Structure formats: structure tokens, C-alpha cells
Amino acid sequence: MSRLSRRTVLKVAAASSVFPLFTISGTKASARVIGANDTIRVAIAGINGRGTAHIDGFAGAKNVEVAYLVDPDTRIYANRTKLVEAKGGNTPKCIQDVRQALDDKTIDAISIATPNHWHSLMTIWGCQAGKDVYVEKPISHNVFEGRQCVKAAEKYGRIVQHGTQNRSSQGKANEIAAVHSGKYGELLVSKGYCCKPRWSIGTKGPGTPPENFDYNLWLGPAAEMPYHGNLVHYNWHWFWATGNGDIGNQGVHEMDIARWAIKDATLPTSVMSMGIRALPDGEKDQGETPNMQLSVMEFGKVLLVFEVRGLVGKNKDYPQQVANEYYTTEGVIKGGKFYPKDGSEPQELKSDYSIKVAPGGPFGSFLNAMRTRNPAEVNCNAEVAHYSSALCHLSNVSQRLGTLESIDKARAAVANIDSAKEALAKLEANGAAVGAKLEQLSVGPKLTFDPASEKFVDAPEADKLLTRNYREGFVVPTEV
Template identity: 45%
Template sequence: MHQQSRRQALKYLAASGVGASFVISGTKSSGQVIGANDRVRVAVAGINGRGQVHMRVYGGLKNVEIAYLIDPDSRLFASRRAAVKQQTGFTPKCVQDVREALEDRSLDAVSIAAPNHWHALMTIWSCQAGKDVYVEKPCSHNIVEGQRMVAAAQRYDRIVQHGTQWRSDPKWRDYTADIRSGKYGKLQTANIQIFRPRKSIGIRASTAPPRELDYDLWVGPAPMNPYRTNLVHYQWHWIWDYGNGELGNLGSHEFEMVRWALPEGAAPQSVVSIGGRFGYDDQGQTPNSQLTAFDFGETKLVCQQRGLDYDSPIRMAIGFQTDAGLVQGGKFYPRGKQTGESIANAPADGLPENNGVRHFQNFIDCVRSRKKEDLASDVLDGHQTAVLAHLGNTSYRLGQEVPFAKSPEGLADNQLAAESWEAMQRHLVTLGDVDLSRGRYRLGPTLRFDAATETFVDNAAANALRSRPDRARFELPEIPS
């Protein structure tokens, strides 16, 4: 072993099943300040979908070099390499395994746009290797992963930015700060709407993966399932072993904004989630229609997710109901009035503008300055936001199929949630062709949550979903205190 190169040693450790617990030694002294004129060298991990946005944005930032492109699917390398070279003049190195890039002492940061099930392990390995990290939403695939990510960023003193780009929008900062301050009254209920058409992923037989795709590496820390063409590259979002459904996908953006507007220190105390996968039969597992209600004590949160309205544009919106009226769509509607008062400089609903360029620039600025406090959304923010998605999905996954005639009792004391349930049923009849007299939906249990320990109260089944079994060679590392 002492005669082998470091790369050979890493490959040996990975093959022997102890690679994930192996701490990659740091490549730069912790806390090193990079000069304003020094080039920041970044590796982009996951280059099929969102990763292409990472490539374009970093390619347009001053003194940033895309040094590596990382993806288990080597079929992507030629076109992505050419795109980076055309934009920047630099030719990135393409590798399938993130650990190969982490060996490079001159690499400063890893930008993770890989599937959700890889977010935690890539982040932790990168922190152990002395690299800073930008990790896409949701921060983690489960609660324990998020806890380890927070611990790794602290233990190895790394800059870790969470990819909820609204955090860097000054309009959203002011808007939510005003709501938290009580400018429009005391916040009572926040109402999230995620209306995003999601078509069937179909039914595909398992087959051998393409030879250019290292499918074992793609699966990584998740359970191994047979390869299907409707799993890789994008449809993994709707499979529990790899994705977190729409609640963890687009929901992450809006959960983070609601957390900004909630009273300081507010924490979830309970959750209930209902819904189903309606309108088609396919191999997807996550709901395409879901209603989730959170209790934060004096404040409530309702999240409505619908995926069947194919003829309507995407709608991502948040309404804030206070004791004085309603804040929605950039207007304040005083209680009892139908006409809203425009809020100056209010943010627009929808996805972040310009692909979140400000957010990436904020990350690079913090890589240079080493000032974690300047991060727009650090890993702890990301973790606490992801916890909300995990709570809703845990209730849903533990639910039972019941007839629509059975009303969800967990919504009875939440007027907005009850009204949203009625609206969802009308939506399913109109757009999902659901026969409510015969149809069934999944009714999740109301779960109590201890936010201090991030555990479910007296529910072993729910606590079992806080993590997942390790897969050999991709174990989630323990982080020393």
C-alpha cells in the first residue's frame, strides 16, 4: 500500500467497503483566505439538469474556473466539456467519481447538483477534503443526513451554501422581514401553493444500464434497484429511495421563505399529510397531489401541491394570513376589504430570477472572505428547511389508503387546511377524473415532533424514516465532535 499512489489507495478503500468512512485529508489549510484576484476553482457534480445552470453561472463569474465536471454518466462529457470551453476558454477535466476531483490540492469548491440521495455524502466528503460546498435543494435526503452535514461544515470549518436562491433576493429579504416584524399584523397562517404539472413517468422494464454509465456509482449511498430508463436522469425525483417528491423539490424554496417570515424561534410541533398519485398509473411513488399541514404553535403552515393541471403555467406562491389581513401577490389586503394595497418593491411569485446568479456570487464571495456569517443560506438553514419536507413526507409515507368519504380529522382545527382539502377534491374530479364515490387517498397520521432533538414523539415507525441503512462502500460518515 505504501507504494501505491493516493488515487490507487482511494480506489482500494472504496472497493474494500471502507471508503465512505475514510477521511480525505484537507487540500488547503482551513480558513485560508483567497485573494480577490485569485481564481476560485470549482468542480460541478451532476451535469445533466440543474448542473448545466451551475456551469453557465460559474462560467460567467469573474475569476472562477470550472475545473472539473463530475457525473457517473460519461455520455455527457463531450458536450458539457465543449460548452464550458466555448464559454470560458478553459477545458474542464471530466471524471465519474467525485473522490477523484477531491484529490486535487488546487480545487477550492464543489458545487453539487447531483440527485438528492447524493447531497449529504458529497458534501461531507468535500468538507473532509478541505473543500467548500454549494449544495442544491433539498439539503438532504433525510433528517440524519442533514444533521451530519451541519456537523461536517462545523467540524472541518467549511463554507457550505444551500441552493435556495430566493435567500439572496433583497426583495424577499425585505418582504419576509416585514411580515416577521408584524408590519401587516401578527402572522397566523402561511399558505404555500405549488401548482406544477407533472406527467406520468410511465412503466418501463428493467434493463442493463448503458456501458458509459457507472450505475453502481449513480446509486451510491441509496438502495440498489434495477436500472430503468424512467429513473435516470430526472424521474428519480418521484422515487422515494432517491428523491423527496415535490415537497422536497420546489417546496424547498417556499419552505425557506416561510421560515424567514415566521416568528423568530418558531419550530414545527406536529404535521399531517394527505394525498396520492392520481390521474395515471406509473412507476412513480411520490404524490402528485398532496396537502400538508404544520403546527408551529401560534402559527400554522399549509402546503398545497398539485400536479395535474397541464394546461396552466407553473404557480409557486405564498400567502401570509395575519390578524389584520392577507399578504399575497405583492399586496396587502386589510381584513374585510377586497382591494389590495400594493407593497413597494415586493418580489414576484415564481422561480428565482436569473437562475439565482446572486446566490452563486454570494457563495464565491464567502469562499474568498471565509465569512460564514455572510452566507445567504448556510447549511443549517438548508437543513432546517429540508426538515419540513421530511416531516410532511414521513406522515404521507406512513399513511393508509382510505375512501374519500373518510374526512381527514387532522385538518379539522385548521380552517385553511380544511378549505384546501375541499379545493383539492374539486381539482381531482375536474383534472384527474377521480370518482370520489369510489376513489381512495392516502391519509397520513398526525405526527408530533420534538424540534430540539429532531425526533418524532412516541412513533418508532416515523423515527425509522429519519435515516436509512448504509450501503457498503458508501456509508454515511460519523462526524467527530
């Protein structure tokens, strides 16, 4: 791949909202047909944190070679190369710019474990280059991006699998089948919990990026902003330019399950969110996203209620909780059991039919689908990924449009929704128990949403947050 000069980039920047600023050799027609015994060559982009799981999943698979490791931080190359060598027996090529791997016609797939703001652009570039794509959750940083990934997968005939691993769990699929069966009553509320320890990250002032770290490439599609030490390598989750808060981090897993339980659900007709970034004793840190958040969405007669509580793990009464519950007309389904509302003994779940999960787990099912060229064999395709990720983004839109209100006004906003009222009470009690009394919350508006157009109804300020302004050279295209 020929490298672009800055002058060339600026010259063609005006066209970058439609097409990427580089030429990809691969196309749908030129993508290699992979035989049953052929070696699949994979490039892994983002090799810190979750990327090590990708190395483990692909390097140890039969007839799979991790050919490239891609990361703007060269300081971790040596360690990750050793992981590939130990697991796969080959030495990968380490590069900073993913476009070099995409221009290699011998590469069959790209596996993306970068920060959230890069997920969609790399997915689209990968599809355009004739590569199949495994992409970590969430597939998108905003709603617009997710739909563009769906379009790219369809247009270029690529296999795209999303890293919401519960879709590869037959046990979880059986639980969802039980909810769908109606045997335990009609579903009223699908509830998700994302309650992991998310305490202070402190504050780190602007500085010079570390040596051998390409900050410009790391920023990619994100808005220009000064480098500071809380961005690399994990706390980028808590900044709007690069992450989506915990609702779009751990929470997208439980959000996906909550939506899965609502049969045939895609996107909601309304969304409302409230929350705040809270720390004990009034402490402040550099993070922007809420670590205490409550969201409510409407899907016809069913509500999806989602609870984020990050002040957990230090008080025995408020432990970590990552779970889903389903409230029906007859009781509650949780933890693999049904609890009848009449107080009788809980029952082990039995479903009348089964939702079939493709074998091999998330990585194995992806590799199998690459060989068969059957998109139905992946357990979470681009569209499923888009819908579940979008629920997190829609919640954050309401959250970001919120105004700081007294806790009494926050209570009034959910006074007629029992499940949300209970969740808010839990947020309050959790905060008070660790010295972070929630006297105010940022209360977002209840926004009406049109699932067909994927736009808000008469809410132009909210529509603006369905996408973002992109930096030159890293624009998510309007036409894929």
C-alpha cells in the same frame, strides 16, 4: 487518489458508518487561503439539468475556473465541456468519481447538482476535504443527513451555500420583513404552493444501464435496486430511494419561504400529511411519490400549510402555481400586496425594517464568502438549508406512514383547520376537473416532534424514516 479494490471496501465497510472509505488530503488547516485576485477552482458534480446552470454561474464569473466536471454518465461530457470552454475559456477535466476531485489540493470548492440522495454525502466529503460547498436543494435526502451537513460545515470551517435562490432575492426578503413587522397583523398561517405539471411518467421495466454510465456510482448512498429508464436523468425525483417527491423538489423553495415568514422558526412541534399519486381515468405509472399532497405543521400559534398539486397546466381553471401567501389577523399578504379582511383596497407592502441580502445572487454571494471566509455572507447556510429541507422530509414521513382512507375520513382529519380544509377542497376539485377523482387519500398520522432532539415523540416507526440504510462505501457518517 488511489482507487479502492472491492476486497478493501468490504474489509473496512464496518467502519464506514463513522468515516468515509477513502483518505482525503485536504483538511481545515491545509485548505488554501484565497486572495482577492486569486482564481477559485471549482469542481461541478452532476452536469445534467440543473448542473448546466452551475456551469453558467461559475464559468462566467471573474477569477473562477471550472476545473472538473463530475458525472457517472460520460455520454454528456463533450457537450458540457463545450459549455465551459465557451463561457470560461478553459477545458475542464471530466471524471466519474467525485473523490478524485476532492483529493486534488488545488480544488477550492465543489458545486453539487446531483440527484437528492447524493447531496449530503458529497457535502460532508467536501467539508472533510477542506473544500467549500455549493449544494442544490434539498441539502439532504432525510433529516439525519441535514444535521450532519451542519456539523461538518462547523467542524471544518467551510463555507456552505444552499440552492434555495429566493434567499438571495432582496425583494423576497422585503416581503418577509413586512410579514415580520406586524404592521399587517399577527401571522396565523404561512401557506406554500407547489403546483407544477407532474403527470404520468409511464412505466419502464428493468434493464441494463446504458454504456458509459456507471450505475453503481449513480446509486451511491441509495438502496440497491435494478436499473430502469425512468431513473435517468430526471424522474428519479418520483422514487423514494433517490428523490423526495415534488414537495422536496420544487416545493423546498416555497417551503423555505413559508418557514422564513414564521419569525425564528426552526422545526415544527407536529406534522401531518395526506396525499396520493393520482392520474386521469385511473391510470397508473411507475412513480412512488404523491403528486397531490397536503401537509400541516405547527409552529406555536402559527400553522404552516403546504399544498402540492401536480395535475395542473392542462385545464385553464388549474394553472401552474408556485407561490406563497401569509394569512394574518388583519388580512392576507400575497403577490407583494396586502389585502385587508374588511374588503378595502389592497395596499402595496411597506416594511418597517429590511432583511439584508448579500449581493451577487446565489453563486456570487458564495464566491464572495469564500474569499472573505465569513459564513454570514452566504444567503442560505447549511443550518437554514437543513431546517427548510427537513420540513419536506417530515411531511413525507407522515405521508409514508399513512393508510388509504375514504375522502370523507381525509376531510374529517382537517375539519377543524380552515386553511387545510380549503386546501383539501382545492385538491379534490383539481383532481375532478382533469378526470382524476380523489375518492381516497393516504392519510398520515399527526406526529408530535421535538425540535431540540430532532426526533419524533413516542413514534419509533416515524424515527426510522429520519434516516436510511446506506450501501457499503457510501455511508453518511454518524461522526463527521
